[in-house]
Amino acid sequence: MAQYGGMRVSQGKLAEAERLCRWLIDQAGENELGLGLDPMVRESLGKAYYNLDNVLISLGRVDEVNNWKKALAIFEDLGDFWQQGAVLENAGTSHQFQGRWDEAVDLWQRSREATLKAGDAVEAANLSIWLAEVFLDRGRIAEAEPLFREVLRIKRAAGHAEKLAWTMLNLGRTAARAVRFDEAMGFLEEALSAFERIGARVQVLETEARMAECLLFQGRWQGALEILSAIRHREIADVSLLNPLLHRLRGYALAQAGNYEPSSRAFEESLLDARAVDSLYDVALAIDAMARLSELEGKTLPDELVDEGRTILDRLGVIAPPHIPLVAPLAAAAAAARAD
Numbered sequence: 001m002a003q004y005g006g007m008r009v010s011q012g013k014l015a016e017a018e019r020l021c022r023w024l025i026d027q028a029g030e031n032e033l034g035l036g037l038d039p040m041v042r043e044s045l046g047k048a049y050y051n052l053d054n055v056l057i058s059l060g061r062v063d064e065v066n067n068w069k070k071a072l073a074i075f076e077d078l079g080d081f082w083q084q085g086a087v088l089e090n091a092g093t094s095h096q097f098q099g100r101w102d103e104a105v106d107l108w109q110r111s112r113e114a115t116l117k118a119g120d121a122v123e124a125a126n127l128s129i130w131l132a133e134v135f136l137d138r139g140r141i142a143e144a145e146p147l148f149r150e151v152l153r154i155k156r157a158a159g160h161a162e163k164l165a166w167t168m169l170n171l172g173r174t175a176a177r178a179v180r181f182d183e184a185m186g187f188l189e190e191a192l193s194a195f196e197r198i199g200a201r202v203q204v205l206e207t208e209a210r211m212a213e214c215l216l217f218q219g220r221w222q223g224a225l226e227i228l229s230a231i232r233h234r235e236i237a238d239v240s241l242l243n244p245l246l247h248r249l250r251g252y253a254l255a256q257a258g259n260y261e262p263s264s265r266a267f268e269e270s271l272l273d274a275r276a277v278d279s280l281y282d283v284a285l286a287i288d289a290m291a292r293l294s295e296l297e298g299k300t301l302p303d304e305l306v307d308e309g310r311t312i313l314d315r316l317g318v319i320a321p322p323h324i325p326l327v328a329p330l331a332a333a334a335a336a337a338r339a340d
Helices: 002-010 014-027 039-058 068-078 081-097 101-117 126-137 141-158 161-177 181-198 201-217 221-232 240-256 260-276 280-296 303-316 329-339
Strands: none
Touching: 014 039, 039 068, 039 081, 068 081, 081 101, 081 126, 101 126, 126 141, 126 161, 141 161, 161 181, 161 201, 181 201, 201 221, 201 240, 221 240, 240 260, 240 280, 260 280, 280 303
């Protein structure tokens, strides 16, 4: 039953997975750690705690992620190093979403140690994915890319489909930030095909969003809007964690199209969504977009909002947030020609 719940998580059927996990946990009653129960029953209970946190992260309810310590205690009692590594990796992810990046790195280091004790060097390479993501989000592209490429080599050799696809997604993001757009799209298309094959619907949506982002870096707002509109008209329940990104990208696409008022509304929606899922990084990126659009329009944001965004970026150690142009390059060139 716990494995079935985990399968539902990977398929993006999160509401069903949450029900299954909570049902399993309820069977333990007040014996939260399953003390005295058969080891197989305790293992199922530990997996239920782990999968429930995974569901909550995917739903953007990271403030509710509090089951990992129980799962960890169970797997420590059972001497299961591999599951300890998985639980610590997940806990690091929840801390990352909450903007507690240094704590996340510490949890991922513990995850790597446990996974290596289990004898799984390939799975331990996942640590490099998450560390590279932190480097990428901080704008330290030159440090992120070698880590992603090393993980790509390991995952290709091991045939780990999901993590291979995730690595290609991040290499696509990295190449786009490095202004290598054709290479970026190649990675993203590979990632999209891989996620579609394994039925990872949430990751499919994120990959499509990153393809729109790559187009927006180039000022190709028409193609980006087509992708984002297709996502909006699809069933996207259970993916609230993606909403800040989707609304932010839509805001940039509308700004590049010269539609500043709806662009401003999209950025405001992104900020609200980011606050709702407790994603500090997305809060800061939404405020940054709002500030840049206000400056373009000759307006100003409230000082306290601007200060909040800067404080978050400083706290997270971000040296260079993603800089998507608000004005498409062709439009900017035409405006410059008119000015001359």
